[in-house]
Amino acid sequence: MRTFSIGFAQKDYNEAPxxxxxxxxxGTDHTExxxxxxxxxxxxxxxxxxxxxxxxxxxxxxxxxxxxxARQHVTVxxxxxxxxxxxxxxxxxxxxxxxxRRIRLCPxxxxxxxxxxxxxxxxxxxxRFFRAASVFLPESMRRRRPGEQxxxxxxxxxxxxxxxxxxxIASHWDPPEQVVLDAIEPPTALTDPxxxxxxxxxTMQMMFTDLVSYLPDDxxxxxxxxxxAVSLEARVPLLDHRVVEFGWRLPMSLRIRNGKEKWLLRHxxxxxxxxRLVDRPKMGFGVPIxxxxxxxxxxxxxxxxxxxxLAEQGFFDPVRVETVWDEHVSGKRNWQYLLWDVLMFQxxxxxxxxxxxxAPEVLGT
Numbered sequence: 603m604r605t606f607s608i609g610f611a612q613k614d615y616n617e618a619p620x621x622x623x624x625x626x627x628x629g630t631d632h633t634e635x636x637x638x639x640x641x642x643x644x645x646x647x648x649x650x651x652x653x654x655x656x657x658x659x660x661x662x663x664x665x666x667x668x669x670x671x672a673r674q675h676v677t678v679x680x681x682x683x684x685x686x687x688x689x690x691x692x693x694x695x696x697x698x699x700x701x702x703r704r705i706r707l708c709p710x711x712x713x714x715x716x717x718x719x720x721x722x723x724x725x726x727x728x729x730r731f732f733r734a735a736s737v738f739l740p741e742s743m744r745r746r747r748p749g750e751q752x753x754x755x756x757x758x759x760x761x762x763x764x765x766x767x768x769x770x771i772a773s774h775w776d777p778p779e780q781v782v783l784d785a786i787e788p789p790t791a792l793t794d795p796x797x798x799x800x801x802x803x804x805t806m807q808m809m810f811t812d813l814v815s816y817l818p819d820d821x822x823x824x825x826x827x828x829x830x831a832v833s834l835e836a837r838v839p840l841l842d843h844r845v846v847e848f849g850w851r852l853p854m855s856l857r858i859r860n861g862k863e864k865w866l867l868r869h870x871x872x873x874x875x876x877x878r879l880v881d882r883p884k885m886g887f888g889v890p891i892x893x894x895x896x897x898x899x900x901x902x903x904x905x906x907x908x909x910x911x912l913a914e915q916g917f918f919d920p921v922r923v924e925t926v927w928d929e930h931v932s933g934k935r936n937w938q939y940l941l942w943d944v945l946m947f948q949x950x951x952x953x954x955x956x957x958x959x960x961a962p963e964v965l966g967t
Contacts, residue, residue, distance in 0.1 A: 604676055606672045607633075610664075610889065611638070618634055635671050658943040659821075660889055661889070665829075669829040669832050669834045673834040680836075683838050684838055684841040686863075688809075688813075688840065691867075692884075695805050696861070698768045713760055716759060720752060725936055726933055726936070750935075750936050768807075825838075868880055896931055
């Protein structure tokens with residue numbers, strides 16, 4: 603069996619050593635490639651061409667890189683996507699429930715005071731505090747960017763329902779009207795109650811929402827476009843309809859138990875892989891976009907986010923974008939996800955304009 607992994611020099615984003623250890627334990631023919639920041643950044647201007655639409659999940663970069671690596675050796679690969687939606691693997695499921703249980707009895711006015719107190723420290727200051735305290739914290743409480751998570755917690759304190767909390771946790775720009783001019787958000791399972799499944803369990807509601815929105819519109823789109831850009835066929839065995847039907851019938855006690863997500867899936871893995879290699883904090887497949895935007899990608903971003911350019915195009919609020927960009931560049935906040943949304947649209951728009959067919963009069967017809 604062939605396995606492939608991408609590694610990064612930045613420790614907070616690098617799971618390659620763990621992947622290599624799993625490969626050694628299972629005896630796979632493992633191929634590993636460490637990618638420099640410059641190599642990863644070189645992909646950015648080509649993303650609009652690969653995805654052919656505004657697509658703003660920054661894990662598209664390592665997904666493309668690992669697809670390109672695999673394609674040098676195979677033509678078909680297996681992806682593990684779908685496990686989080688079927689077996690309750692996203693930490694935000696537990697987070698949304700925990701937040702609601704803790705705040706629902708507190709008056710909204712009191713929550714706003716607490717939120718204001720949290721925001722007195724910048725996200726970067728919270729990060730520094732937790733880095734200093736990390737030696738005293740168990741591994742389960744260590745996070746890559748705790749400051750951003752704490753500020754997101756402050757953002758949801760004033761919400762008055764579980765659904766509103768989950769929408770806030772799952773969103774970047776919320777509401778989107780704050781940045782997209784004259785925007786009306788289309789009805790989806792996330793925004794329209796009539797499109798939600800009639801499920802009494804809130805975690806099941808969140809899983810259903812992800813299954814019909816986040817999974818097809820983000821995760822599967824990302825893997826499909828990134829792999830096909832290099833002519834690699836990626837198949838998703840966990841989304842075989844029999845696995846989906848089985849997973850959806852499971853009681854929640856087999857999905858989350860003793861604070862561990864994907865409980866049943868973990869116990870299948872324990873038969874083949876040591877627990878220490880399975881029970882690690884979920885990292886995701888990320889890259890340090892926030893750092894890159896302050897450094898080597900800054901000129902590229904500056905050009906696409908120029909206020910006069912945004913004003914002329916008429917899609918985004920130039921003042922709002924400029925405020926977020928300035929706060930990010932200064933280090934006051936890490937707005938990488940919000941900015942990546944706008945940048946991927948801008949990059950796609952630039953690509954479309956540069957490849958626009960010539961008008962009939964230009965062609966002489």
